[in-house]
Amino acid sequence: MTADLSPMRPTRDPRVTLDDLLEVVLNKGAVLHLDLIVAVADIPLIGVSLRAAIAGMETMLEYGMMRHWDEDTRAWAERSTARRALDLEEDENVVCRMSGGHLLTESLYHGWRPGTVYLTDRRLVVLRDEPREILWETGLDAVTAVRLEPERTVGGEERLRLDVALADGGQERLSAREPGELHALLTEACAGRPTPALPFAFRSPAEEDPPLAEGHLWYHEPRRGGPLWRGGQGRMTADRLVWKSPVDSRPALVLPLADITAVRRVPAYSPAGEDGLIAVHTTAGDEVRLAADDPAAWTERLRAAGAATGPVAAGPVAAAG
Amino acid sequence: MTEHTALYVYALLPDRPDAADGVTGIDGRPLRLVRVPGTSVAALVHDAAPTPLEGGDDQVRRWVEEQSRAVDTVWERTGSVLPMTFNVLVAAEPSPEPSPEDGTAAGTAAGTPVGRSAEQRLTEWVTEQAADIGGQLEGLAGRCELRVDITVDRTAATAGGTGGAAEGAPEGGPDGLSPGMRRLMEKQREHRARATAGQLADTLHAETRQRLLAVAEDYRDRGPTHRVAGETDVLCAALLVRREDIDAVGAVLTDLRARQPAVRVRFLGPWPPYSFIDTAHRARAEEMAP
Incomplete structure (x- = not known):
């Protein structure tokens, strides 16, 4: 490849873009007012627009089989929605999915958070449907034991819960519509995996870097039209702070802790309240703005981590590198 | 008919x-x-x-x-x-049917029985x-949609990287590695390559997204579309940009490619702003979903 530094030009060549174009035309574009579409007598156009709205690339693949779409569209749309609910990794497959929940015990709020339990061939995940957020997840290789435990519900009923013991010593409790089935499938899925006793840990250090801190954070994302506060998940490991929104496919912020020069609290408006705002200064001269419900804790962690890895200053003034 | x-x-x-x-x-x-x-x-x-x-x-x-x-x-x-x-x-x-309940439905007050x-x-x-x-x-007006699709080639991204130990293990013999263990190590190596590429992808995504957001007036994360074996998705987005800013987007991508030879970039458009139409009507359609 030659080092041509003139700006790349976009292509409209249909040989390159046709699939993307199909997706965009079938998926997007204004749709006439629903009332009008429904009112188009005897033409169940709603089928078409629903399909287009939900579908993605599958749409055009399945367009060829549209003969029976009128009755099939609903069933198909439902399947399609389910498939899109959890973002799967490459080669990852869903083993089972059922309604359930995760018992949150680690923060101030202690209680059941309902959602959908997904068992894949790699992970066990509890996903909240709306707004979509992963409430809890673990890789199957971190699961050391699984057992069913009876629990008396508020209503006095006895229900079976699923207790999951993890390699890091932690234990989590899940509810599930079919706890027995989930237990059986999970046990089976874990049995096929190398045990921690093997001399070669299956987990790679790069991937499983344990978080020093993890929790909800707001990120003031810079944009052309002015910055925008967005909610998401912050995760601080030994060498970096990563922030990711549940609607993005990857993190919008990856900040090496070694680049932090100063961390300070700023008394200004933020979605986390009057004193939730944290400004992080970097070696590049940027200021990254975050907001947290527990700003003191995050500030401390960032300062401590920055001090360990980089030229962080505890005060409001950035220290020289 | x-x-x-x-x-x-x-x-x-x-x-x-x-x-x-x-x-x-x-x-x-x-x-x-x-x-x-x-x-x-x-x-x-x-x-x-x-x-x-x-x-x-x-x-x-x-x-x-x-x-x-x-x-x-x-x-x-x-x-x-x-x-x-x-x-x-x-x-x-x-x-209208011969005897509609609400005679005014068709809006033909003149009495003509035609819709x-x-x-x-x-x-x-x-x-x-x-x-x-x-x-x-x-x-x-004056805006267009561009589509940017970035992946990293795992082989190129991890070349000379973490794979060495497993590959360097001697064949059979002294270490007495069974075929099963060998397979496991191979899997581990692949797993590490994915993890390394994933971390690189996170970093590249964050910085590229930020640079594109400085140019684009609107931005939609689209999730991965084109799955190519051996590549890890970095960023897949539709951008709404002023026509005069198309080159500024191109410059961001050119720069990325120059710094990271392992990245693969698809840059499509300009198209009418399909992905940026107000979705109010669509939202209503989705509410109606079963």
Whole structure:
């Protein structure tokens, strides 16, 4: 490849873009007012627009089989929605999915958070449907034991819960519509995996870097039209702070802790309240703005981590590198 | 049955008398404008039978391409369009039943037992929505949609990296590695390559997203689309940019490629702003989903 530094030009060549174009035309574009579409007598156009709205690339693949779409569209749309609910990794497959929940015990709020339990061939995940957020997840290789435990519900009923013991010593409790089935499938899925006793840990250090801190954070994302506060998940490991929104496919912020020069609290408006705002200064001269419900804790962690890895200053003034 | 009593709608656009001149659409059909008196909006249509298009994959591909080409041409002429999705038809209102409960439903107060024509219905709808449609057309004028698709080649990204230990292990012999263990190590190596590429992808995504957001007026994360074996997705987005900023987006991508030879970039467009149409109507459609 030659080092041509003139700006790349976009292509409209249909040989390159046709699939993307199909997706965009079938998926997007204004749709006439629903009332009008429904009112188009005897033409169940709603089928078409629903399909287009939900579908993605599958749409055009399945367009060829549209003969029976009128009755099939609903069933198909439902399947399609389910498939899109959890973002799967490459080669990852869903083993089972059922309604359930995760018992949150680690923060101030202690209680059941309902959602959908997904068992894949790699992970066990509890996903909240709306707004979509992963409430809890673990890789199957971190699961050391699984057992069913009876629990008396508020209503006095006895229900079976699923207790999951993890390699890091932690234990989590899940509810599930079919706890027995989930237990059986999970046990089976874990049995096929190398045990921690093997001399070669299956987990790679790069991937499983344990978080020093993890929790909800707001990120003031810079944009052309002015910055925008967005909610998401912050995760601080030994060498970096990563922030990711549940609607993005990857993190919008990856900040090496070694680049932090100063961390300070700023008394200004933020979605986390009057004193939730944290400004992080970097070696590049940027200021990254975050907001947290527990700003003191995050500030401390960032300062401590920055001090360990980089030229962080505890005060409001950035220290020289 | 094959009477052309319906309208197949391609797009709404600013009313310019010559905008559809000589433009053909699906199956080479001549297109025309339905102008909406009292507004500055027109609809690009062809006269159609009141049945949706159905066909095999290849035929749908061809139709979509024809539809998009027509919309592109008109977009170049008018500078702004609100494109419709595939298969948007407005049919004539069916003639009222002999004894309708509410005699005024068809809106034919004169007593003629004929429903409104497709053109009347479309015109009425546009008139009702004129303020919203006009606002959107104005807001999107001079803007286009670009699509950016970035992946990293795992082999290139991890070359000389973490794979060494497993590969360097001697064959069979002294270490007594069983085939099963060897397979496991191979899996671990692949796993590490994925993890390393994933971390690189996170970093590249964050910095590229930030640079693109500095240029684009709007941005939609699209999630991965093209899965190529051996590549890890970095970023896949639709951008709304002013036409004069297309090169600025290109420069960001060129720079990324120069710094990271392992990245693969697809850069598509410019297209009419399909992904940036106000989705109010769509949201209502989704509410109706089962």
